[in-house]
Amino acid sequence: MSAKHYFLGIDIGSTTSKCVIVDDKNNIVGKSLKTGGAGTKSPEEVVQESLNQAQLSSKDVEISCATGYGRKLINWTDYELSELSCHAIGGKYLFPGVRTIIDIGGQDAKVLKLDEHGSMTKFIMNDKCAAGTGRFLDMMANAFGGKSSDLSSYDEKSESIAQISSTCSVFAESEVISKLASGESLPNIVAGVHESVVDRTVSLVKRAGIVEPVAMTGGVTLNTSLVKRLEKRLDVTIHTSPIAQYNGALGAALYAKSKFEE
Amino acid sequence: MSQVKEVVAELSEIAQNPGKQLDKFIQDGKRVIGVSPYHNPEELVYAAGAIPFGVWGAVGQAIEARQYFPPFYCSICQMSLEMGLTHKLDQLSGMMITTLCDTLKAFTQNWKAGVQDVPLIFVSQPQNNQCEAGKEYVLRSYTEVKDKIQECAHHIISDEELRAAINLYNEWRKAMREFIELAGKRPTVISPIERAHVISASYFMDKADHLEKLKELNEALSQEPESLGDYKPIVLSGIYQDIPAILDLLEEHKFTAVADDLAKESRNVAVDVQDTGDALPDLSAAFSNVEADSLVYDPNKKHIDKVISLAQDNDAKGIVILLAKFCDPEEFDAPLIVKAAQEQNIPAVVIEIDQSTESYEQANTKLETFAEILN
Numbered sequence: 152m153s154a155k156h157y158f159l160g161i162d163i164g165s166t167t168s169k170c171v172i173v174d175d176k177n178n179i180v181g182k183s184l185k186t187g188g189a190g191t192k193s194p195e196e197v198v199q200e201s202l203n204q205a206q207l208s209s210k211d212v213e214i215s216c217a218t219g220y221g222r223k224l225i226n227w228t229d230y231e232l233s234e235l236s237c238h239a240i241g242g243k244y245l246f247p248g249v250r251t252i253i254d255i256g257g258q259d260a261k262v263l264k265l266d267e268h269g270s271m272t273k274f275i276m277n278d279k280c281a282a283g284t285g286r287f288l289d290m291m292a293n294a295f296g297g298k299s300s301d302l303s304s305y306d307e308k309s310e311s312i313a314q315i316s317s318t319c320s321v322f323a324e325s326e327v328i329s330k331l332a333s334g335e336s337l338p339n340i341v342a343g344v345h346e347s348v349v350d351r352t353v354s355l356v357k358r359a360g361i362v363e364p365v366a367m368t369g370g371v372t373l374n375t376s377l378v379k380r381l382e383k384r385l386d387v388t389i390h391t392s393p394i395a396q397y398n399g400a401l402g403a404a405l406y407a408k409s410k411f412e413e
Numbered sequence: 414m415s416q417v418k419e420v421v422a423e424l425s426e427i428a429q430n431p432g433k434q435l436d437k438f439i440q441d442g443k444r445v446i447g448v449s450p451y452h453n454p455e456e457l458v459y460a461a462g463a464i465p466f467g468v469w470g471a472v473g474q475a476i477e478a479r480q481y482f483p484p485f486y487c488s489i490c491q492m493s494l495e496m497g498l499t500h501k502l503d504q505l506s507g508m509m510i511t512t513l514c515d516t517l518k519a520f521t522q523n524w525k526a527g528v529q530d531v532p533l534i535f536v537s538q539p540q541n542n543q544c545e546a547g548k549e550y551v552l553r554s555y556t557e558v559k560d561k562i563q564e565c566a567h568h569i570i571s572d573e574e575l576r577a578a579i580n581l582y583n584e585w586r587k588a589m590r591e592f593i594e595l596a597g598k599r600p601t602v603i604s605p606i607e608r609a610h611v612i613s614a615s616y617f618m619d620k621a622d623h624l625e626k627l628k629e630l631n632e633a634l635s636q637e638p639e640s641l642g643d644y645k646p647i648v649l650s651g652i653y654q655d656i657p658a659i660l661d662l663l664e665e666h667k668f669t670a671v672a673d674d675l676a677k678e679s680r681n682v683a684v685d686v687q688d689t690g691d692a693l694p695d696l697s698a699a700f701s702n703v704e705a706d707s708l709v710y711d712p713n714k715k716h717i718d719k720v721i722s723l724a725q726d727n728d729a730k731g732i733v734i735l736l737a738k739f740c741d742p743e744e745f746d747a748p749l750i751v752k753a754a755q756e757q758n759i760p761a762v763v764i765e766i767d768q769s770t771e772s773y774e775q776a777n778t779k780l781e782t783f784a785e786i787l788n
Contacts, residue, residue, distance in 0.1 A: 220774065235782040259775065273760070274782055276775060 156213045156411060157205065160403025161198060162234065163221030166257030166285065167370065168193035169400040170201040172212070173408060177244065181205030182397055188257070189221025214407040218399050220258075232406050234399050235261060235274050240409075241402030242366055243269035245392045250362040253352060253381075253389070254398070255371035257285045260352060262359040275359040283351030285370050287323070288377075291344045294327040295337060299374070302341050306376035309342035323347065345377045353384050366390040368398035416633045420626050421607045428613035428655070431466075432501070435617070438464050439504045444566050446534070447508035448616075449517065450489060450652070451676050451708050453536055454696050455509070456686070457559050459620065460578040461566035463506065467616025468493050469677060470768050472656055481523040482516075487739050488768035489652070490520040497528035507565030509534040509558070513708045514742050534561045541710040542701045552697040559693065575692035585620045586682040588627040593672075593679055595634040597727075600669035601642040602634060606660045608670070612678050613655045644669040645787045648724045650750060651735035651766070652743060653677035658773045659735065659766055665777075666784040668733065672723040674716075675735070680706055707742040717749045724759050730787045731760040733780070738767035760786055 157180065162169040165188050172181040183200035187193035202208060217228040218237040234256075242252040243265065252263040260283050264273040277283060285299070292299040313335045315323055323344075330340050348371075365387050372378060372395040382389045394401070427434055438445050444463040448455045455465035470492030475482070477498040478491045496502050508531050510521045525533045537554045539547040563569055589612070596608040603611075611630065615623045649670040654660065655677070673679045683706075686699040705715035724732050732754050736747050747763055754761035762783040764776045 220778075233778050233781040233785060235778065236785045271782075271786060273755075274779075274786075276779060 157207055157211050158404045158407040159212045159215040160400040161217050162219040162399035163194050164188045164219045164257050168197045169397050170197035171397050171400040171404045172201050172205045173404045189224050214411050216403040216407040218403040237399045237402030239263050239271040240405050241398035244405055246366040246390050249364050249366045251365045253367045254369045256369045260284050260355055262355050264359055275355050283348050290324050291327055294324045303374045303376040305338045305341040306345055309338035311339050312346050313339040313343035315343040315347040345380050349380045349384050363387055368395040370396050417603055420630050424614035425610040427617055428610040431617040435504055444506040447505045449510040451513050452700055452703055453509050453511055454555055456578040456582050457562050460570045460574040461562050461568045463566040464619055472768050474769050481527055485739050487516045490516045492768050494523055503530050505531045507532050507534045509536050511536045511538050513538055548701045551700050552694055555697045572692050579686045581620055583685045585624045586685055588624055589682040591631050592627050597669055597671040598639040599634055599637055600644040601640045602637045605669050606664050609655050609660055643667055646671040646729045648672050648729045648732045650674040650720050652737040652740055654735050656766055662777055662780050666780045671727040671729050674720050707746045716746055717753050720750050721753050721757055734763045735766050736763050738765050
């Protein structure tokens with residue numbers, strides 16, 4: 152097969168949209184990520200940006216696949232696949248031999264178990280509560296007027312961990328405000344917020360059962376302090392990738408390619 | 414095939430419009446008595462010449478019931494009480510409520526306190542149903558229940574009438590078991606949604622009429638070869654499945670229940686009443702024979718083994734546990750079923766369901782992924 156075919160994957164999440172275009176040698180030739188998921192203009196924008204980056208037009212795309220929370224809101228892709236299956240496919244490619252994938256997205260957290268061939272055998276998702284997800288971190292950052300991208304650097308400066316005991320995101324936000332009012336340092340509060348996310352993630356991982364190697368995907372991987380805390384609690388090395396946020400879209404693109412090869 | 418579709422259309426209409434059915438019974442001059450979950454001795458109602466009418470909640474939001482129940486209570490009880498408090502069940506001559514879980518116990522008293530126009534028929538059942546004391550307790554309890562039903566139905570139940578009702582119910586249970594087996598393996602003839610409607614309709618019909626329809630269906634289905642088409646054979650476990658959004662998702666992702674462990678479906682028709690002489694002791698003995706069920710004392714967890722056996726014996730590719738939100742008995746068993754399934758290499762997934770949930774997007778993702786795994 153000569154490198155003349157292109158495959159597009161789009162992952163429309165609850166908070167972001169991601170698009171990846173791969174060629175028939177699995178090279179990523181275009182990718183884009185934008186804030187704004189289902190119901191926004193971001194899905195079409197990420198597609199256009201990815202095509203521009205790859206210097207392609209939509210006619211050059213052989214097969215496309217949609218995934219993510221908003222996958223059913225677009226009707227122009229050839230296939231749709233659940234985000235868990237796409238994360239498994241993408242994770243297998245980004246982290247060869249991986250057996251456990253932890254994905255913390257905007258409003259859900261998932262743990263995927265893969266067998267030695269990279270096929271998903273089990274998955275666990277958080278329930279309807281958004282505590283322990285990216286949205287929870289956004290809310291906590293909002294509570295002190297910061298951004299979630301600042302959380303990691305605050306945590307690095309922590310000296311102890313302020314206990315955040317509420318399981319509900321709304322009550323946890325009140326708790327953060329109350330800790331700030333009582334004079335607790337911001338880095339210690341952020342460390343507490345991170346530990347709270349780690350608590351929930353660890354329980355999900357333990358429900359699934361952990362098998363190494365372990366990888367983590369989703370936007371929360373950019374929060375290196377949180378990843379370190381999770382590694383420490385699980386006592387495993389967690390592999391991440393600079394393009395871990397694109398994992399779902401990458402899996403969708405690779406799935407589209409596999410359909411072409413069929 | 415056309416015969417199947419005709420009968421199914423009629424039963425689907427009834428399943429989706431229970432209010433109309435209730436109005437019809439009242440217009441025909443019948444007395445109707447509400448029957449809550451689980452294992453209610455509704456043969457007593459039938460023997461009294463009244464119509465037993467299933468009250469298992471409804472899809473919607475509880476507003477008035479929140480005065481009596483905190484939000485973390487089972488939606489079947491919340492929505493049943495809501496219907497009572499908003500006068501949707503005023504035509505009932507009585508409401509039988511059992512006590513097999515903590516929420517039902519509270520429900521009995523909340524009904525009594527809040528629903529003035531429909532008398533409570535308190536059906537006290539022991540979870541420890543197989544010990545001698547438990548058996549004696551059920552008989553005494555059913556004796557009281559019989560008295561209360563007689564009062565509500567304005568009819569003294571003879572032993573012969575009760576035996577006739579028991580015989581009819583035994584015949585109906587047998588036909589239901591046959592239907593469940595035939596339908597699950599022929600989803601291309603009768604869809605999983607239609608199968609669920611046929612079962613749901615039984616809660617709102619005179620059992621003699623439902624039995625007649627079942628016989629027609631079973632006869633027609635038995636003429637059709639087993640045919641899964643592109644459906645994936647699974648076992649459904651849990652309390653119930655008849656929430657339209659859930660039925661749609663199971664259909665969309667092409668699951669067919671080749672066997673089920675649902676309290677509202679197979680578990681409800683699992684135990685027949687024996688004929689050893691007196692009808693009432695026989696009826697109470699049938700409750701003592703309920704086993705392998707999350708709702709009764711099950712020290713050896715036969716319920717778990719039963720679900721696994723159902724999957725193995727029926728060549729199911731996986732188990733879907735429809736976990737009723739805030740249902741304690743089921744929440745204790747669900748992780749054990751998942752673990753046992755894992756040990757037997759049977760994929761299993763837990764989907765939380767609730768009559769007041771408006772969005773099932775996460776359930777959709779889980780079921781879609783589970784379908785992809787089974788493929």
